[in-house]
Amino acid sequence: xxxxxxxxxxxxxxxxxxxxxxxxxxxxxxxxxxxxxxxxxxxxxxxxxxxxxxxxxxxxxxxxxxxxxxxxxxxxxxxxxxxxxxxxxxxxxxxxxxxxxxxxxxxxxxxxxxxxxxxxxxxxxxxxxxxxxxxxxxxxxxxxxxxxxxxxxxxxxxxxxxxxxxxxxxxxxxxxxxxxxxxxxxxxxxxxxxxxxxxxxxxxxxxxxxxxxxxxxxxxxxxxxxxxxxxxxxxxxxxxxxxxxxxxxxxxxxxxxxxxxxxxxxxxxxxxxxxxxxxxxxxxxxxxxxxxxxxxxxxxxxxxxxxxxxxxxxxxxxxxxxxxxxxxxxxxxxxxxxxxxxxxxxxxxxxxxxxxxxxxxxxxxxxxxxxxxxxxxxxxxxxxxxxxxxxxxxxxxxxxxxxxxxxxxxxxxxxxxxxxxxxxxxxxxxxxxxxxxxxxxxxxx
Numbered sequence: 377x378x379x380x381x382x383x384x385x386x387x388x389x390x391x392x393x394x395x396x397x398x399x400x401x402x403x404x405x406x407x408x409x410x411x412x413x414x415x416x417x418x419x420x421x422x423x424x425x426x427x428x429x430x431x432x433x434x435x436x437x438x439x440x441x442x443x444x445x446x447x448x449x450x451x452x453x454x455x456x457x458x459x460x461x462x463x464x465x466x467x468x469x470x471x472x473x474x475x476x477x478x479x480x481x482x483x484x485x486x487x488x489x490x491x492x493x494x495x496x497x498x499x500x501x502x503x504x505x506x507x508x509x510x511x512x513x514x515x516x517x518x519x520x521x522x523x524x525x526x527x528x529x530x531x532x533x534x535x536x537x538x539x540x541x542x543x544x545x546x547x548x549x550x551x552x553x554x555x556x557x558x559x560x561x562x563x564x565x566x567x568x569x570x571x572x573x574x575x576x577x578x579x580x581x582x583x584x585x586x587x588x589x590x591x592x593x594x595x596x597x598x599x600x601x602x603x604x605x606x607x608x609x610x611x612x613x614x615x616x617x618x619x620x621x622x623x624x625x626x627x628x629x630x631x632x633x634x635x636x637x638x639x640x641x642x643x644x645x646x647x648x649x650x651x652x653x654x655x656x657x658x659x660x661x662x663x664x665x666x667x668x669x670x671x672x673x674x675x676x677x678x679x680x681x682x683x684x685x686x687x688x689x690x691x692x693x694x695x696x697x698x699x700x701x702x703x704x705x706x707x708x709x710x711x712x713x714x715x716x717x718x719x720x721x722x723x724x725x726x727x728x729x730x731x732x733x734x735x736x737x738x739x740x741x742x743x744x745x746x747x748x749x750x751x752x753x754x755x756x757x758x759x760x761x762x763x764x765x766x767x768x769x770x771x772x773x774x775x776x777x778x779x780x781x782x783x784x785x786x787x788x789x790x791x792x793x794x795x796x797x798x799x800x801x802x803x804x805x806x807x808x809x810x811x812x813x814x815x816x817x818x819x820x821x
Contacts, residue, residue: 450484503639525640550703667800674796677763682712696743699733714791
């Protein structure tokens with residue numbers, strides 16, 4: 377009975393008015409307004425004495441920085457700035473300054489430690505490229521990861537050692553021969569200018585002056601000789617200065633295989649740790665998986681295609697007794713990492729070398745053109761579709777645009793990373809373009 381009477385006397389439940397403001401929804405707006413009011417009122421609450429005291433402190437700090445300018449370093453400046461701004465970290469502007477300063481300090485550290493970090497970066501890149509082989513051996517043949525990592529490390533170190541012992545001396549020898557032939561060709565050019573009937577006819581037509589032409593050629597040769605003369609002592613001094621760091625180089629070479637083994641053995645754990653350092657987008661890190669997959673396939677495929685191009689071009693040109701065959705093959709393999717432009721540069725260098733040093737020049741030039749065209753056709757029709765599988769998926773116009781843009785800003789390094797970086801950006805945009813759409817009707821993203 378008591379419950380029945382209570383139910384009769386209690387007011388009926390009514391749904392909330394749709395037009396009434398929701399306190400939970402307005403809470404973020406009120407908190408944002410409160411922060412803005414707090415930031416705006418900070419300087420208003422300061423008294424004249426406090427303002428003068430702060431200004432005097434800033435002046436003293438600037439004078440102290442000027443007097444200590446010879447001993448100031450970016451970490452010291454960052455520490456001083458952190459001490460000054462940390463009490464004001466509740467303000468958005470101060471947090472932005474701290475974030476920007478931390479970013480700049482991180483870039484400074486990377487620049488200063490680049491020599492120290494380079495072996496670790498190269499080793500991690502090698503582990504990234506060969507980790508699928510370790511995983512394949514473990515999953516298909518049940519080989520423990522430490523054993524497969526040890527085998528892959530031995531193969532990589534052996535291949536690098538073989539290249540250094542066999543190819544590097546031959547390439548250096550061809551470069552020396554090329555330098556001597558260039559000097560000899562310059563002398564032959566001067567002799568040709570002195571005795572050529574063509575120069576006689578041009579001189580009779582008052583188009584050129586033989587003496588002026590010879591004098592200009594001589595001045596160019598003397599300038600280059602003087603440059604080489606000045607560079608040799610500088611190079612010798614630099615070599616003597618580097619003698620003190622030979623122990624560091626030997627240590628790095630000895631430690632790199634050990635480092636590669638441990639990174640390969642624990643690569644899944646290291647990979648998860650590295651991925652955890654990156655920020656999330658919409659609460660997810662799918663973009664890291666997608667971009668890493670594309671970059672890995674592209675780098676492995678390009679390196680394999682470059683190795684095949686080097687072997688094919690070098691062997692075929694050597695069989696036809698083409699001068700500097702190994703040098704042209706190395707260029708074909710390395711420049712293969714630069715799509716389109718790499719093939720064009722290889723053609724230009726190969727044709728130039730055979731036109732100048734070929735004997736007979738016409739037949740050897742035709743051989744070089746046929747070999748390079750055949751290698752290019754092999755890449756486009758067989759190697760690229762089967763190895764890369766068109767995973768990059770970029771239009772040729774976009775590829776050329778990315779090469780010019782990245783090459784303009786970053787030089788040779790930009791040409792190497794242009795295509796994979798553009799592919800990563802395109803993939804990132806396609807994956808998150810729904811989140812990146814803009815609704816201009818209400819001014820929100």
